[in-house]
Amino acid sequence: MKRKLYMLATDLDGTLVGDKAALQRLLHYYNESFQDISLVYITGRHLNSALSLIASEELPTPDILITDLGTAIYRSPMLKRDKDWQQQMRINWQPDEILKLSGDFPSLKKQALPNTDRISFTVNNDYEVVQKFEARLNAKNIPHKLVYSSNRDVDILPENSGKGNALIYVLNNFACKEVQVLVAGDSGNDLEMLSLGYPSVVVGNAQPELANIKNHSKLFKATQNYAAGIQEAWAHFYETNETESIL
CATH class of the missing domain: 3.90.1070.10 (Hypothetical Protein Ta0175; Chain: A, domain 2)
Structure with missing residues (x-):
């Protein structure tokens, strides 16, 4: 994962998952890209529920799986729980x-x-x-x-948990320093990670509670829903870079 220069850090339900056709288009888009992209799933589901969704939706196995709203972190290839983060959550x-x-x-x-x-x-x-x-x-x-x-x-x-803090921990410990990340979400429990200042997308079908999210320079509000909104934002932030690299 430290060798991958791009990362999608996304909520599952209502964001990556919700429109099967759009999801397949996004996955094909990533497969066809020259960019080496790591996947971080950040969900409110507990581990078994998240694994069930990944299987039923035929999602790629993530490099990192963050569950229970950021209170647990699991690392590939075996999705073993990160013990250091677990200890922090007990404080x-x-x-x-x-x-x-x-x-x-x-x-x-x-x-x-x-x-x-x-x-x-x-x-x-x-x-x-x-x-x-x-x-x-x-x-x-x-x-x-x-x-x-x-x-x-x-x-x-726990006071130091949350999707945003868990993502920061992952970026600091498991990603390369130059990684280009896109954060994606649709509801209030995604607010913390969407507000970190990284390139972020509120998908078009987002819950009303995100309507008044505080804007920052790298926040993109998609017109497309679910995975199509992620693809729309990825093109906004990174297609130009890809074209320049090819040239």
Whole structure:
């Protein structure tokens, strides 16, 4: 991976995945390109769920798989968990206390997950209760990061996790210094990584919560949906470079 000069760092559901024809066109586009592109998948799914999606959608095996909203990182070729990142995620993490406090908010419905690397709930379009819950977490001085997305998903993560921090860790530790990256997402849980300042794309079918994302000089808002939006952005940022290299 350190030898690859380009990287696609993308969310899965609603971004890379969602339109099979567009996905196949994007994969063909990359296969035909002279650019050597590493793939980093960054998803809210847990490991087994992510692997199931990769298989069902016939996605290429990624160089790096980031799951559970950035709380776990797996490296190819065997997709073994990165132990250093795992240790970082355990610092000040108090899942039992978080669950105990959540009991005071019956509208928060706990999601069934295979571990407590993160604590996740669903709520029926009630941001007020999310704010009250976070206020209680802060009042109890419980270190955490709260991510609210799609008007229903409430994720409580270790304080130094998140899709953005996980991507920074990958870039610093596993990518070449000159790597040219495109970050792609569609929902609020992608906001952190889309705001890092790297070339980034909000795909055309993005959730309304990204409508007011703060612009930066390398943020591209695609008109095309799903993988077609990624391809549109890749051409915007990197086709010129490719043409110049050929010439």
